[in-house]
Amino acid sequence: MKCSYHPRYQVTLSPGHPFPMSKYPLLREQLLAEGVLRAGDLVEPEPLDRETLDLVHTAEYLNKLESSGLSAAEQRRLGMPWSDSLWLRSRLASGGTLLAARAALDSGLSGNLAGGTHHAFADHGEGFCVLNDVALAVAKLRVEGAIERAAIIDLDVHQGNGTAAIFEGTDEVFTFSMHGERNYPAAKMRSDLDVALKDGVGDAEYLDSLQRHLPAVLDNAEADIAFYLAGVDVAAGDRYGKLALSEAGIRARDYAVIEAVRGRGIPLVIVLGGGYAATRARTAELHAHAFREAVGYERRSRF
Ligand SMILES: [Zn+2]
Numbered sequence: 435m436k437c438s439y440h441p442r443y444q445v446t447l448s449p450g451h452p453f454p455m456s457k458y459p460l461l462r463e464q465l466l467a468e469g470v471l472r473a474g475d476l477v478e479p480e481p482l483d484r485e486t487l488d489l490v491h492t493a494e495y496l497n498k499l500e501s502s503g504l505s506a507a508e509q510r511r512l513g514m515p516w517s518d519s520l521w522l523r524s525r526l527a528s529g530g531t532l533l534a535a536r537a538a539l540d541s542g543l544s545g546n547l548a549g550g551t552h553h554a555f556a557d558h559g560e561g562f563c564v565l566n567d568v569a570l571a572v573a574k575l576r577v578e579g580a581i582e583r584a585a586i587i588d589l590d591v592h593q594g595n596g597t598a599a600i601f602e603g604t605d606e607v608f609t610f611s612m613h614g615e616r617n618y619p620a621a622k623m624r625s626d627l628d629v630a631l632k633d634g635v636g637d638a639e640y641l642d643s644l645q646r647h648l649p650a651v652l653d654n655a656e657a658d659i660a661f662y663l664a665g666v667d668v669a670a671g672d673r674y675g676k677l678a679l680s681e682a683g684i685r686a687r688d689y690a691v692i693e694a695v696r697g698r699g700i701p702l703v704i705v706l707g708g709g710y711a712a713t714r715a716r717t718a719e720l721h722a723h724a725f726r727e728a729v730g731y732e733r734r735s736r737f
Contacts, residue, residue, distance in 0.1 A: 438530030460718035481525035489573035524564035531567035550707035552594035585655035590665025590707035598623035608655035637683030665707025666720035673710035
């Protein structure tokens with residue numbers, strides 16, 4: 435399974451910052467140590483160029499990012515301090531999702547050990563998201579004629595508000611978000627299908643809801659490629675999550691998506707989304723499940 439990774443996915447934040455930057459190298463190390471990925475599976479993306487960024491984001495927003503950066507108010511909305519390395523990281527992580535999408539079209543399955551920055555809108559960033567990597571990959575592949583239709587399966591605990599807004603009215607891109615009803619963002623945008631869950635939902639109710647909706651999502655999407663935002667902030671005890679999935683529940687969720695998409699022969703791209711467990715190592719460990727399940731599924735399906 436080819437996976438995009440770049441050491442500069444990680445940028446330095448102040449010690450008390452809630453975003454677990456070190457989850458990226460920790461996840462890479464974990465997957466290599468277990469043999470889920472081999473060194474040759476890791477591919478380094480290039481930062482996306484301006485021409486590609488223009489496909490999704492407004493010129494005004496991009497000009498600001500390229501020159502002065504974000505104002506204090508904009509940095510507060512983003513939840514991160516602006517820096518040149520954050521700008522590079524945002525373009526690299528988006529490049530990683532595009533690279534993974536190309537690999538998935540080639541081989542059926544791929545991933546990015548970052549990405550899923552679904553709170554980025556065309557004209558602004560928020561919720562730790564500067565650029566909308568999945569929207570950029572979809573837009574680029576559509577412009578190139580590599581795909582016509584795409585499905586975005588967003589199971590991060592927060593609604594994919596940026597993605598929903600970017601693709602509202604685009605019939606060729608089906609956006610599905612299953613998220614916490616009472617969680618950020620307060621003002622939800624309209625996806626093609628939104629499933630809002632009450633606080634405290636656990637494995638059984640979550641998996642039941644997923645199994646009820648996923649077949650119809652894939653039927654309606656008629657997708658040439660699917661993107662899975664496998665956020666692990668659905669886990670019990672997550673700092674921001676408010677849901678209560680067990681580790682087994684997360685594995686079952688990941689498997690259900692992989693089986694549904696790959697069982698139909700649709701190329702699948704896995705991106706991380708959020709995760710705010712008690713430790714960074716724990717966050718990385720939870721993120722690893724989607725890759726374990728994906729590689730396991732592909733190995734079994736070959737026989
Ligand atoms: Zn999230």
